[in-house]
Each structure stands twice: as structure tokens, then as C-alpha cells.
Amino acid sequence: MKKNLIAFSANRALILAVLITFAMGACKGKKKVAETAPPPPPVEQVKETPPPAPPAPAPEEVAAQKLEGSFNQIAAAGNASIANQSIEETLRMFSNQESPVLIVIHEENGIKDYDEPTTIRKYLEYLKDTKKNLNYISDIRLDANGKVSELELRRK
Incomplete structure (x- = not known):
């Protein structure tokens, strides 16, 4: 009976070892299958378009800003x-020293009343004599060369 018991235990141990080997082999096979599975499809990234750049200022606007700074200076x-x-630096921005400067003193129903016309030099x-800049540029006209040919001012 001892032989049967040993033989039976050896058979059992052998069967148990084979089952464990199959079980471990099956687990490794599943890991390989899991590792070789295709990656999930990439998530589409929505790219936000940057806001459009502000339009470049018109030549009249640039000239008006420079003139305002010059008048204040x-x-x-x-x-x-x-x-x-x-x-002298400011006069270089004008087509000539006799360019007209009109100062609006009153406007009603689109009709403008002007102070006595003057020239840019005057x-x-x-401005130099009074040391006060009481007007702002309301309209500016440029010639073909980009120089100021006429200026309209209003009281601040």
C-alpha cells in the first residue's frame, strides 16, 4: 500500500505541476495579447485659432497721433x-508751411462754423506763445506724398 500511496502522490504532484505550468503559460499568453492590442485611437485636439490681429491704423490716424504729441510737446x-x-520737426510733416488749419467753433445740423483760418506755422x-493745447484733431487730410495738407481742429 505504501507503493500505491507514493505512486498516487507522485502522479498527483505531476498532474498538479502540469496544471500549474499550463495556468502560468495561459496567463503569459494573455499578457502578450493585451500588450499587442492596438492603441486606442488618438483623441482629436481642437486647435483654437488665435484672434485676428487688429488692422493696421490708417496713415491719417498715425499722422494725427504724431501731431497730437507734437502739439503737446x-x-x-x-x-x-x-x-x-x-x-521745425512738426513742419516737416506738412506739405508746406502755409497748410490751412481750420478750427471748428460751432456745429449744428452738420453745418460747421470756423474760427478765422490760419496756417500751420501760425x-x-x-501753441508756443500760449503754452496751452486746447484743441484736438478732428479731421486730417494727407497729400499723395503722405504729408499733411489740411488740418481741422476742435476744442477739447
Whole structure:
């Protein structure tokens, strides 16, 4: 009986070892199948388009901004030589020194009343003398060369 018991235990151990080997082989096979599975489809990324760049300012707007700065610089000049230098720099922006400057004193129903017309040189000298810039540019006209040919001002 001892032989049967040993033989029976050996058979059982052998069968148990084979089953464990199959079980481990089956687990490794599943891992390989799981590892070789195709990756999930990529998620589409929605790219946000940046907002469009603001349009470039018109030449009239650029000239008006430069002139406003020049007018303020002339009015705030510490002495006459600095003001005269600023006046000469500003006059280079105009087609000529006699370019008209119109100052609107009243407007009703689209009809404008102007102060006495003046020239740009006289207006710049006025700014230098009074040291006050009481007007702002309401309309500006440029010639074919991009220089200011006419200026319309209004009270601030």
C-alpha cells in the first residue's frame, strides 16, 4: 500500500505541476495579447485659432497721433529754443508751411462754423506763445506724398 500511496502522490504532484505550468503559460499568453492590442485611437485636439490681429491704423490716424504729441510737446516746451526745434520737426510733416488749419467753433445740423483760418506755422507759434493745447484733431487730410495738407481742429 505504501507503493500505491507514493505512486498516487507522485502522479498527483505531476498532474498538479502540469496544471500549474499550463495556468502560468495561459496567463503569459494573455499578457502578450493585451500588450499587442492596438492603441486606442488618438483623441482629436481642437486647435483654437488665435484672434485676428487688429488692422493696421490708417496713415491719417498715425499722422494725427504724431501731431497730437507734437502739439503737446510744443505747448509744454521749457524754453523758446526747444519749442522752435519742435516746431521745425512738426513742419516737416506738412506739405508746406502755409497748410490751412481750420478750427471748428460751432456745429449744428452738420453745418460747421470756423474760427478765422490760419496756417500751420501760425498755429504752432500760437501753441508756443500760449503754452496751452486746447484743441484736438478732428479731421486730417494727407497729400499723395503722405504729408499733411489740411488740418481741422476742435476744442477739447
